Amino acid sequence: MVMMKNICTSPYSYTSLLSYLLPWDSKLSEIATRFNVNVSDILAANSVSPITPTSYAANQIQRAKSLVKIPIPCPCVDGIRRSVSTIYNVQPADTLASISDGYGGLVSAEQIKSVNSINATNPLVNGGRIVIPLPCTCLNNVNNGGTVIYMSYVVQKGESLGNIATVYGTTVSELETVNGLGQDAVDPGDILVVPIAACSSATLNWYNESLIVPNGSYALTASNCIKCSCAPIDLKLQCTPSGLGVPCYNLHCKGSNLLIGDEHVDHSKTGCNVSHCVYCGHRGGKILSRSAKLKAQNNRIRDM
Numbered sequence: 001m002v003m004m005k006n007i008c009t010s011p012y013s014y015t016s017l018l019s020y021l022l023p024w025d026s027k028l029s030e031i032a033t034r035f036n037v038n039v040s041d042i043l044a045a046n047s048v049s050p051i052t053p054t055s056y057a058a059n060q061i062q063r064a065k066s067l068v069k070i071p072i073p074c075p076c077v078d079g080i081r082r083s084v085s086t087i088y089n090v091q092p093a094d095t096l097a098s099i100s101d102g103y104g105g106l107v108s109a110e111q112i113k114s115v116n117s118i119n120a121t122n123p124l125v126n127g128g129r130i131v132i133p134l135p136c137t138c139l140n141n142v143n144n145g146g147t148v149i150y151m152s153y154v155v156q157k158g159e160s161l162g163n164i165a166t167v168y169g170t171t172v173s174e175l176e177t178v179n180g181l182g183q184d185a186v187d188p189g190d191i192l193v194v195p196i197a198a199c200s201s202a203t204l205n206w207y208n209e210s211l212i213v214p215n216g217s218y219a220l221t222a223s224n225c226i227k228c229s230c231a232p233i234d235l236k237l238q239c240t241p242s243g244l245g246v247p248c249y250n251l252h253c254k255g256s257n258l259l260i261g262d263e264h265v266d267h268s269k270t271g272c273n274v275s276h277c278v279y280c281g282h283r284g285g286k287i288l289s290r291s292a293k294l295k296a297q298n299n300r301i302r303d304m
Helices: 028-035 039-045 054-058 096-101 109-115 161-167 172-179
Strands: 014-021 067-074 080-089 129-135 146-154 191-200 212-214 218-221 226-230 237-241 263-267 271-283 286-297
Touching: 014 028, 028 039, 028 054, 028 067, 028 080, 039 054, 039 067, 039 218, 067 080, 096 109, 109 129, 146 212, 161 172, 161 191, 172 191, 191 226, 212 226, 226 271
Parallel strands: 014 146
Antiparallel strands: 014 067, 080 129, 146 191, 191 212, 218 226, 226 237, 263 271, 271 286
């Protein structure tokens, strides 16, 4: 099983992704419970618009063999990056093999056995709670100087590094480097680390907040009042009101009728002025924003 050595010393936990191939039809709520995450986080990671009420989204069924991205924390555990936040409640007919199957090849029966010290004197028992050690990688969310989120991906029959690279917007060379491969051959069941380009708020001077959002997904912030999406072309965060119906205040820029994310264009003979209402983080329940203006000349008017 291919998996890059993930040795670490930093105590910080980072966000990573799992590419989960559903072994059977599952409700979103069942998937969320399986990985100990929120339904809203799964919707965001898969760029599915927020759905209210949440109970309606939770009951939506995802078909077997669907690929679902699962966001998980990636801490340093005993010198190795791995997620240990997923706890499984053992059911009457469970075996180590059947539990492993439920996680779509992301963890083996032997790994579950080892982490939980399951043996003849400490058997798997109905009602027991066991840790599911899931693969994760962070590498400080950087790849070749760009911001990324790393996703653990289980290679399927007939797949190659080339078609995996094409699907996820990377290259064979990048996959070989990140995974420490000496050749471009992979086998079904191998777990690859795939870098997904991401948007970062690091250069936006937000107050008391930072976000890293994978390309083609979004994140909810400011008590679910703000939705920040990662634009796939320019990799810039685009933040707007979430529209989820939660109590939200300060969604307008001060002294303006513009909502966060809105822009207004004033045309003139010499060009045009573009005003933006830009999200700047939140503090003590208050959403922060600022007005930004850009003056465009005549040769750019036709692009507006």
